[in-house]
Amino acid sequence: MRVTANFLIASTISLISFTFSSKAQSTYSTEQLAFLAAEKAYAHGDLVNYRKLKRSLKDYPLYPYLEYKELLKKLDVKNRPDIDAFITTYANSPLASSLKQQFINQLAVDKNYKLLQEYYSYGRDAKLDCKILINKLTQGSTIKELHDDVEDLWSVPKSQPKECDTVFQKWIDSGAVNHNIAYHRFYRTAHEGSIGLLKYLERFLDHDKRYIVDLWVKAKKDPGVVNRRNFFPARDANLEAPILVFAMQRLSWDDRNKAYKVWQRTKNRIPLSQNHVDDIERTLFLALATENNPKALDWLDKNHLNKFITDELVNHWKLAVLLRNERWETIKELYSLLPINQQKSHQWQYWTAIAQQKTGEQEESALTLKLLAEERDYYGYLAATRLKQPLKLNHVALKLPPDVLKRVEESDNVKRAKELFELERYINATREWRTQISRMNSDEEIQAASQFAHSWGWYNQGIVTIAKSKFWDETDIRFPTAFKESYIKMAKKVNLPPQWLMGVSRQESAYGPLAVSPAGAYGLMQVMPATARSYSRKFNIPYSTRRDLLKPHVNIEVGSHYLGLRYKQLGQNPIYASAAYNAGKHRIDEWKPFGRHPTEVWIESIPYTETRDYIKKVMTYRAIYALKLGVDDDIFEYILSTETGGDI
Structure with a gap:
């Protein structure tokens, strides 16, 4: 009997596998092919073969995925025992929460709110929340008893689903909405929501406070309007001050010089708390500094060196302003004021060492640079290059106990993730993987998981996973060299x-x-399909659909041509080209007028934090890969010996 069953299963697999690619037939295991065949049989209603295949897969890691698909078609209350059993049995799989949510949705469709509340966690879905509240009202609850839940749903800076209209109206009719409740929602909407919702909320404010609605609407449409002498009636500073803060912050990023002038004219027109003043001055300084506006240095020179001294972003831009102006003594003074955690950063240690070097403190500078040169990071590589020392890779291989490796490899989530990864079910594989990582109790287990992911060729998951254990020196996992020949x-x-x-x-x-990516970029070098279409024609690259970008050799070819083109367009400047790869060529054109500076200073002054960090990492990774490939690379010599920016 067993021989017959296996023969039938093998026959079914062979028939169905004709629909798979030749690659799949040659690389998928017998169990994987049986699983795919079972899915196909079930989808086509071939239940006889499906059941035979399913029985053969009882011990296969992805067996619950077959059960899950069956239960999706049986989301009826009478099947509740099977649903509950699945949720309990596979509680550690994302399938359990997914099935639970599908059952919740079905209960909502069936209007079985009593049972729904046994499965549903209130506050996750406004539509369901409101349906439950309405059901409670019909079952005898009073609007007063539901007040807190209704208020939470109502007090958001956006319109809620129409399912909430009935309960909201009953709540409003009960007189529950007072000025304080309404203003809380109004304030949030003023900063995050629409003008239409602001106007709607006006009716709930006290009559003598409703004048602020018109002020907010005008300021949202044109923040410069606050510069009008009589714009603020000075009737209630607590209501009017937030409008000035909002307008000044918006104006600061739109027009720095105008914002500076408006602030000088308006800051004494209405009473402002110190927090309001700080909110405006912080934003104005950052806006001025990012464009290398001279007024940023003026702000620092007016005894503002220790202002916002715990704020890392503000301190970064203080440093950038001082570097642009070669204020080395002031950099040392600023360093002495920083909190200890910021003083310990390699960025501040490096630049303080340079400031010491520039002001004659050669021994102190050399000692700091020598210590930094031992590090495998951007500032460590700058320091090593200055000292004419070789860059360090500092590789340390993982050494894990066999019992830890075995425990991780045999965990259900890891087994399922491996099968899903090999079947190219990457979303489900990632869900299983993240569930497992969140449950791990030790760094050793996380490191073991990263080692397995890397060995499967799931390189990005290996990188992300080992980072969670903060084991930074396993450079084989952290910096894979797969696809080396294509590069x-x-x-x-x-x-x-x-x-x-x-x-x-x-x-x-x-x-x-x-x-x-969420933006729709694909593959190793994160290429957009539109770019691929254009470059495939331009450079005769074989490309037809966006899935082609998931093929390493195609992706590398398109991405390499794109980077190469930016390199040529931007004067063979590798910093410009890398920044353009991240932020677009038009940003480089915007940033050039901010001045010409030593390249390492220009990098510190890139206006976008994301792009600034991107450049530092790409340059560091480039040097690391040069070490791994055994080739010379001069990128850090370039950074230290050139100037960037300006019109030259």
């Missing part, structure tokens, strides 16, 4: 160093050939 081949084709292309990939996708 070297394309590097020759576009005349760029292969380590640069690999460094971009490491930062863009964490070396994930199957990565897809």
Whole structure:
């Protein structure tokens, strides 16, 4: 009997596998093919073969995925025992929460709110929350008893679903909405919501406070309106001050010089708390500093060096302003004021060492640079290059106990993640993986998981996972060299160093050939489909659909040509080209007028935090990959010996 069953299963697999690619047939295991065949049989209603295949897969890690699909078609109260059993049995799989949510949705459709509340956690879905509240009202609850829940739903800076209209109206009719409740929602809406909702909320404010609605509407439409001498009636500073703060913060990023002048004229027109003044001055300083406006240095010179001294972003821009103006003594003074955690950062240690060097404190500077040169990071590599020392890779291999490796490898989530990854079910694989990582009790287990992910070729997951354990020196996992031949081949084709292309990939996708960003960028070098279409025609690259970008060699070819083109367009400046890869060429054109400075200073002065960090990481990764490839790289010499910016 067993022989017959296996023969039938094998026959079914062979028939159905004709629909799979030749690659799949050659690389998928017998169990994987049986699983795919079972899915196909079930989808086509071939229940006889489905049941045979399912029985053969009882011990296969993805067996619950077959049960899950069956239960999705049986979301009826009479099948509740089976649903509950699945949720309990596979509680550690994301399938359990997914099935639970599907059952909740069905209960809502069936209007079985009593049972729904046994499964549903209030506050996750406004539509369901309101349906439950309405049901409670029909079952005898009073609007007073439901007040707190209704208020939470109502007090958001956006319109709620129409399912909430009935309960909201009953709540309003009960007289529950007073000025304080209404103003709480109004204030949030003024900052985050629409003008239409602001006007709607006017009716709930006290009559003598409703004048602020018109002020807010005008300020949201044109923040410069606060500059009018009679704009603020000075009737209630607590209501009017937030409008000035909002308008000044908006204006600061729109027009720095205008914002500076408006602030000088308006700051004494209405009483402002120190917090309001600080909110405005912080934003105005950051806006001025990012564009290298001279008024940023003026602000620092007016005894503001210790202002916002715990704020890391403000301190960064103080440093950038001082570097642009070569104020080395002031940099040392600022460093002495910083909190200890900021003083310990490699960024501040490096620049303080340079300031010491510039002001004659050579021994102190050399000692700090020598210590930094031992580090494998951006500032460590700058320090090593200044000292003409080799860059350090500092690799330390993982050494994990066999019992830890075995425990991780045999965990159900890891088994399912591995099968799903091999079947190219990447979303489900990632869900299983994250569930497992969240449940791990030790760094050793997390490190073991990262090692397995890397060994499967799931490089980005290996990188992300090992980072959770803060084991930074396992450079084989953290900096994979897969697809090396494709990078070297394309590097020759576009005349760029292969380590640069690999460094971009490491930062863009964490070396994930199957990565897809929320913005729709694909693959290793995070290429947009529109870019691929354009470049495929321009450079004769074989490309037809966006899934082609998940093929490493195609993605590398498109991404390399894109980087190479930016490099040529931007004067063969690798910093410009890398920044353009991240933020777009138009941003480089915007930033050039902010002045010409030593390249390492220009990098510190990139207006976008994301792009600034991106450049530092890509340059560091480029140097790391040069070490791993055994080739020379001069990017840090370039950073230290050139100037960037301006019109030259």
